[in-house]
Amino acid sequence: MKIFFELGNSRLKAACVVNNSYEFLGAVDKSLIEDGQFLEVLQLNNLEQVTNIYFCSVASADKTALLIEQIKQSFKCYPTELTSQPSCCGIKSGYDQFNLLGVDRWMSILGASIDASNPVMIVSVGTAMTIDAVIDTKHLGGFIVPGLSLMRRSLSLNTAGLDCYDEPTEQKELKLMATNTENAILGGTLYMAGSYINAVIRDLENETGRKFDCIGTGGDFLSIEPLLDKSFSYVEDLTLIGMLKVAESF
Template sequence: MNLLVDIGNTRLKWAMTEADRLVPGDFLANSQLSEERLKELWQSVPPPGRIAVSCVGAENTAELVCKAALELWPGAKITRIRSQADAFGVTNAYLQPEKLGADRWLSLIAVRHCYYSMPACIVDCGTAITVDLLDDHGRHQGGLICPGLRLMKQSLAASTAALKFDDARYDPGPANHTEAAIDSGVLTAAIGLIEHVFAAQPGNSLLILTGGDAERVAGHLAYRVVVDSDLVFRGLAIVLEEAV
């Protein structure tokens, strides 16, 4: 049994692998992370043989997680995931491969292994929206990044005196009050970005969405979409399996 840990910009998610299947655990907001909280969360977890950690948040957060894990399970082997130039069937397009976020790297690996080596447009709808393109030979074609839905709303509230932050959701389209207009605007911006990029891809490309807002965004896209909330976990599991 292995423990898979995905530390994002906003929260920590984790899962166990058990007989070739993923068993997800509860997530924790990064603002709530502490050694004590992690030990409480994991105290009933069977001791993992190996632990894989992906972190795009602060480095000290990953260090805290590793320390808590080793205090709970001193015999476990921890693997920190770093993006590479060429590994696990994927060639990284970045000029500095290590600068590609570990979560994006793991998603590329997962798609390459789990989706029949088809060309793909991979969209993570999280704190940031990232779009990565992968061809049918496993070559990363580069990517795009913009603020996520909540972050776009927060930036408007922080930069304008009259526009207040409202986390409510409304239907997209022309609105008759400001809160709905903002929500519709940021959602439509995300939809437009994804559809614009995907329209230029080969006809047999898959459109795969992951991240906290994936279900919402997917419901408004004009293309057939696969929503896979476990892409990063799948990538972590593949890295551990092939590293044995």
């Protein structure tokens, strides 16, 4: 058995491969790493015959070290860290300094484009919202802007009278124009994000003269999808799929 972990800014995702069969195990809040609860929630406790464990991380050094220690204690092996590279599996990084491209973005790029025959646009909507594009195995580069929660928290922290604003636990049905502050923030940030994504895709397709296959990922992508002009394929575990392809290339 092989196990894959992706430690992001907010969540820990996991997948496993048993007898060459891949399975996405789900995602948990990264706070569960501290006492090892993530193992039980993801049904990874009491596993035997684990041969390899791979991980990538964009979290802080202390959270990453904690994950490594929990893996060592639980599985009696040291995990292999996967990082951004100048090229991998035939895909070339478009960053001037490849090591400064976030490993989550790099793995998502690989997961989306290694087997792609058309240009690919990858939109990830999580703590940050990122866009990356690949044409003919070459990563063109991308953008990073705040995600929905960051934008909403910024308004709450920096605007008078909004210090009591709380992020809703469930997406509410919104009218086109809001009649209260909470919905004004929710709808406004959704429209801002959707318009931004639509504009980037439109401008890049006009500039390159190519049509892109679009792939969405990240915990908040589905809340934006109804506002997007193009059809997207949603792949929740895109980063883990990229990690799997890297591991298979060794």
